[in-house]
Structure formats: C-alpha cells, structure tokens
Amino acid sequence: MKKGDHLFLVDGSGFIFRAFHALPPLTRKSDGLPVGAVSGFCNMLWKLITNARDTSVGVTPTHLAVIFDYSSQTFRKELFPEYKANRSAPPEELVPQFGLIRQATVAFNLPCIETEGFEADDIIATYARQATEAGGDVTIISSDKDLMQLVTPCVHMYDSMKDKQIGIPEVIEKWGVPPEKMIDLQALTGDSIDNIPGVPGIGPKTAAQLLDEYGDLDTLLARAGEIKQAKRRENIIANADKARLSRTLVSLRTDVPLDMPLDGLVLEPQDGPKLIAFLKAMEFTTLTRRVAEVTGADASAVDPVEVTVEWGADAHGPDVGEGAAALPEPAKAGAVSAISAPAVSPDALTPASLAAARAATFKGAKIDTEAYETVRDSAALDRWIALARETGVVAFDTETTSLDPMQAELVGFSLAVADNTVDAAGTAVRACYVPLSHKSGRGDLLGGGLVEDQIPEREALARLKPLLEDTSVLKVAQNLKYDYLLMKRLGIEIAGFDDTMLLSYVLEAGTGSHGMDALSERWLGHTPIAYKEVAGSGKGAVTFDMVEIARATAYAAEDADVTLRLWHVLKPRLIAEGLATVYERLERPLVPVLARMEERGISVDRQILSRLSGELAQKAAAFEAEIYELAGETFNVGSPKQLGDILFGKMSLPGGSKTKTGQWSTSAQVLEDLAAAGHDLPRKIVDWRQLTKLKSTYTDALPGFIHPETKRVHTSYSLAATTTGRLSSSEPNLQNIPVRTAEGRKIRTAFIASPGHKLVSADYSQIELRVLAHVAEIPQLCRAFDEGIDIHAMTASEMFGVPVEGMPAEVRRRAKAINFGIIYGISAFGLANQLGIERSEAGEYIKRYFERFPGIRDYMDKTKAEAREKGYVETIFGRRAYYPEIRSSNPQVRAFNERAAINAPIQGSAADIIRRAMIRMEGALSHAGLGEKAKMLLQVHDELIFEVEDEAVEATLGVVTQTMENATRPSLEMKVPLKVDARAAHNWDEAH
DNA sequence: CCCCAACCGTA
C-alpha cells in the first residue's frame, strides 16, 4: 500500500444488524429462507466496488476487506465478564444470514477477515492504523459510534444506508467531541447494549460538556472535586474505577495479529460466473442481471451454487462454504433444545421434517398447571423480565375485566419462557402470573378492597414497558390485537411480536377454529382450564379481578404456557409450508393498523338514530294493524312458524315451499312471489320485516355501542374469522350497514365526521371481476377494464350480440347477474333463482358464457382440480384457503365446496389487495404530511373510510386513491388496472 | 341459560 491508495473496510457484523433493522419489508427466498440482510449486503458491496465514486465517499477503492466478529469470547470478556452479557439472542430471521453474508463475501472475491479473541472493530482499527502509516487513505463502511474514535483526516467512515460520509466535523456535530475524545466520552456514558458501565447519570451531552471543560478523562477524574453539581460530583468520584474500566473496554486495539497483510487486500476483479452463481441461489434477480451486464457473463449459463444455511446457535461461527443442504432448525432452537430432543436422522433435516418433529415433541407433553409461579413483588417480576431477555422469546397474555379491549381494565398478566434447564421428560415451558388488581371476594363493609401482595399496576407496567416495546425480544400472544389495544390504552406499544392465532390462520384457514382452546387440543393434545371454570358463567359469572389469585395463576399462566408451546409448533411450519411471506406481509403488520382503527372508532349521531327509530316503530305498527286485519287475527309477525301457519295453513295460499326442517318457508323470495301473484298480505310482511330489521339491528342497537368516554362506536375486527382472508367486523358489525334501500340508507346518515372534518370513502370499483380477469387471463375482460368500458354491458354484448349503445336494462341486468354468478362459482340452479328464470334457461346462459369466455371455464376447472388435489386453493399473494370436504362423497357437499374453492382465490385476492393498501396507508398519508389530519377508521371489504380535517380532504383523496390503486405493486403487476372511487362528505351516506 | 334455525343486512 502506498500514498494515493484507498482501503475500504466493511464492518460485516455491524452491517447485518443495521440492514436487518433498517430494511423494513422482510425479504425471503421462495423456500422461506430470510435473506433481507444478505440482499442489502450484496447491493451495498456491488455499489461500493463498481460505483463508489458516485456516492458521497467520492473515491474508488484500491483495497477492500470485509471484517467479521469471530465469536463472543474476546479479550474484553476476560477483562470484564459482564461485557455484552445482556445481549439478547439475535432475531430469528437473522440467524441464518450470518453465514450467508460470509459466503456472499467470498462470492464477491473479497477477503473475509476474522480473528479469534478479537472483535471486528479491533481488526478494523489495526488495518486502519497500518494503512495510514503506509500513506494510504481509509474508509470504514459502518456508522457504529464505537468506530468513530478511529476517524482522522485520513480515515473516514461511511454510512452506506444514508449515503453519508462521516468525518471529523460529523463526529463533533453528533457527539459534541472530536474523534480522539470519543473513547473518553464512551467511558463516561457507558453503553447499555454492550453492558459497559460508565458513570451512572452521565449521558452524551453531559460527558461532552465535562470533556470540553476538563480536557480528558484523567484530568476530569483527578479534578472531579471541582464539579459544582453535587450529585454529578459524587457520581463521578464514586464511579471513577468504572469509568477507567469502561475506557479500556471501549478502546479499540490496533495491534491485533493479522494473518492477511495489507497488500493481500488489493481489490481483485470480479469473477462474474462465481458471483452470479451465488446471487442466483439467493434469487436476487435484479442484481444478477446487473452483474451479468457489467462482467459480461451469461447469467443463463450459470447454475445457482449450493449454499450452506445454518440456523443453530453456532451460526456466528466462521466455517463457511461447506456442508450439506439447508438445515432450518428454527432460530432460538437452543432455548428449547431440551424439548425439541427427538432424534431426526441427519438426512431428513428438511423444514417439513423439523416442523413435524416439533409437533411430535409438544403433542401430549405434560402441562402442570400447579407448577406456575405467582409474581408478588417487583424483584420477582424483574427476574422474569431478565429471563425473557435472555431467551429472546416470551409469551404474553393479559387478564382483564372485559372481552372488549376498549372497555377492559387490566387485572393481571402472564408470561411464559422456554425452559432449557429441564430434561426432555420435564415441563419445557416456565410460566408465571402477575396479579395487579385482584379484589377480595367480600363486597360488604369490610371487604371488596385490593388483595394484598400485588405489585402496583403503575410499577409493574413501568417494568414491563421496555420489554414489550423492545423489538429484539419477540412477544408471542394469542390474538395479540386484543392485548395490543389494551396495552396501548395504558401507554405501551407492543413491538416485535408473533400471534399464534394468525400463524394458525395463515397455515390452515378453512380448517376449524383458530381459538386457543381448539389449537391446544389440536396441537398439544391438551385441554386448557376453561374460563368459565375459573370465573363462572351466566348469572354466576364474576369479572376476573374477583377470581382468587391461586386459581387465576393456574388459568392465566397456562394460557401463556400453551401459547408459547403453540408458537414452537406453528412457527417452524410457516417456513416449511412457504407461508412466511403471507404471514409477514399480509397478516402480522395489519394488527397494529386495525388496533388503531378500532381505537379511533367512528362518530354516530344518537339523535338521528333515535328519530329514525321512532319513525320505524310507527310505520311498523301501522303495518302490523293492516297485517292483523288481512290475517283476521293477531299473531307474532316475527315468528316464521306462526306466519307460515297463517299463510299456508289458515289462508292456504298456493306455492308454499318447506325449509329443510319441514317448516313452511316464509323467506322474502317466497313472499315476493306471492305478492307478484296478487296477494296483499305477503307484501306487507316483507315491508314490515324490512322496517323491524332496520329498527332492531341498527337504530336500536347502535346507540348501545357508543363508548361512554370516547362517545364513538368502536367495532372489533377479526383477522382470522373467514376462510378467504377477508376481515369480519362485530360488536357492532359495521360491514353490514344498510345501503341498498332508501329507508336503509338513512341509517348511514347517522355516521358522521367530527366538527371540522369530513368522512372520506374510497372503494375499489369491480375489484373481484378485475381479479377474475387477471387470474383467468380473459382478453375481453382485460381490454374492457383497460378502456374503462361498462363491464356488464360488455358481457351482455358478447353474449347476446346486443350493441352496448341503447342496450335494454334487462339485458344488462342478466349479464350482471351472470358475472356475479361466475365469481360465486356459478350453478344453473343458483342463476335461475337469482334471475327468476327456468333452470334450463339459466343453463343455456352459462353454456353461452363459457363459449364466449372459454378462459373462465378453464380457470374454474383448474381451480377445482387444484382444490381436489391439494386440499386448498391460493390467492394471487399465496394465501391459502383449505376445503377439507371437497372430496366428500356427498354430491351436494362436494359441489358446495367446489363453488367456494372457485370463489376463494377471487374474494381472497381482493382481500389481500386491500390489506396491502391498509398496511401502507398510514405511511403514505404521513409521507404526504397528512399523518395527523387523515385517519383510517373503517374497512368494508372493498371500501375504506377515513375521517379527515376539512383542509386536508383534497390531498387525502389523492393519496388514498393512489395507495389503493397501486396496492399490488411492486410485488405483482396485474393484467388490469385497479380503479378506486373516492369522495368526501359530512356523513357516510353522502360520501359513499 | 344455551343453542339452533330462519331470516336478512353488507360486499
């Protein structure tokens, strides 16, 4: 190395963590292997090698090395055993990427440097010193503050993520001291992440000020008595030794013995095929193409290299490049090694076999509900929190006074961690319950107060908050949205979580319940204590705060225990089934989004509903009188049984049909037919039913959902209720507010914006038909959507040869019914019912439709075959819907399942699309400066409702429309455009 | 008190 040479030193270990946390969407290979950090690393290296001059570094390297940590056993650990002791295990998705990044380095023809007993930082310091002494310049590719002490006029750092060079001025700007004082500064402040003690109470600002005043640490310590602030003075004097120890720990060594001399770091030309083979194995298509272009290699002639994937605790190790195929023992495996014991033959180590082994281990493992700990004081709670940090995964569950998270008050919470101290036969999970506000059982003058020996809620929450908000500790919960919302109301935003309910839902939507009790039966062979066994049911029910603490502990801690076991079983299956992306992109991120929507609620005008209710009552009463007159007697009009007897018994009207229980059917369809045949009574029943339905379900019920404090209505969305991926809404259901009839729409006028705001409604136009056009690749449909043509008129025109211009409404209506029928997995029976025509005629229509659109029949046949073969169908984003009964020998059952299987990819893909839009929406609004002005409130399958400040309405309409219309991108480009209609008004009726 | 059937509101 000589003057003019420029050495780049890449902090490989640092980059991995940085990339992992900075790159938001988790990137995975098609087999589920997480490769986000590897991708970031490769892109960064490629840019540095080919294009560093155009970055803010501004020079091209002549030498380059990538430096890694060898292991956690370093000289610092010998000096200070607690060094880095409270580091939690790396995130699960990160573990296999350590080895891959080393392999990437080799593929780039770059030296991969590591030395036993030293950290990457020391190696970097040593090379930087040597290079400077030889007259060269150095750029350290890292933004780690621990390396800033190395910055000199000849040594710069470079933050590749922010494309920002860090020199002396930048260090001073950031820390208030020049690089040569960074060591002293760090000695004073310490570092909680690396467990460097420092001086308590001294942060960067104070440290910089002190160093500015006294010059350096030694002077400061010598003259500490002069410090004016008493507390600070005592602190520094008392902790002088700690400061000196800290200084040694943060000082980087520049004398590390190096196997590779500086001249060995000369940047070699790229070996195109070698690099491409690796990039292909990682499925980095864009970078593969670029590398092929630049190196002149023929990418298509290169086979992907076999990569080594290590999931285990040794993934930090240096061994690279050899070994067998993927070995996805899930991360954190070490933590549960005691219970994931069953031997699996080495050649059977596939994701699927490992998932199966996990399932076998946990199935039937004994769960002892008497073995749980009741946490009575903060010291005990702190021990559990430390345990959670140590293992990196903790199950969390709250116990409250209500199923409604907006009303619920916290009573206690439970935690569970994997126990790696017991043998394979023992209990493998440890759990505890932390009671906070249990009351004594007696409600008389003496009792009813708080039970003794409970941690005060504020104190417990203060201790819990850092754990729950720390993304490096995974919180596992069942139906986390509930706990998320509850904790958010208490000032805690849970971050870094998994939800066992959602894991189950992604793995097997369509096969039964995803509730905890059902999952426990299914996967653990264990029946958890029933809630009603603890808190009673019906009239004898009490709120959980009245439950005796010992009993509460058994119940609550078991829930956390079971949840953690389920996670151990289900999470590996996600990888094995290739469903990690669905879970991580469509499911998990929606939890906080929905929680915030639920928390916001929507304003409902009580007066409007009350007035409507009165009107409906009057009108219904008038109908009742007429009904009794026509019937010749009074009866309960709301009783289909009594009504059937009147209509078909007493009055012996013709055309009655029976329900499957043998009752007379009084459905709207039957009554409409009778009305059309000239009978007066049925018409009046239909009208009466509409009015009473509106009254009982909407105008009377909705006010009861207005929250006493927020004065708004907070629905609850279920993420795991449908087979197709749609959400569902309940308590109240705001996804079935009337819209079709004028009378019904009046109810929508009661949903209003706050003063100074508008409601914005944005809905996808014909999204399911567009999805159909895309998945079945129907040219006419695609063209019609491209050109914005009326899709039902186009269908009618194709089928019946009628020109679109001047088409009779009835012809279009029939085509529209057929289009909907197609989406629903059409049958002649159903279409005939819908259109009121003969089944044979409906059959003709379908036949003609398939002649004009043969691609639709192909799609339907293909979907049915897929469902029969695999038991499930998939949406365009890979979500599965299972139909276990599709092979039923009962033709009706089978046909029903076939229609559902045809519908699911269409309905489900539309659901995926709006989910993506919702997940991005808050970010998009914030980006446009609307984060505080426009709030998403409701989702109704293809519609999103927002509440927006008046002045921000125009801007919001644009952002919302764009976000929704672009929701599939960049993952997927549809063959038809998505169209969104959006408008604003004071109430929901006018906005829709 | 619990559960089911019938009916009907939405996409």
Added chain:
DNA sequence: GTACGGTTGGGGG
C-alpha cells in the same frame, strides 16, 4: 351461486 354477523323465535335442559 361466495363470504360474513346480528336478531328473533323457539325448543330443550
């Protein structure tokens, strides 16, 4: 013909 949730009546325990 698909997917939901809520209300009511009514039967059984």
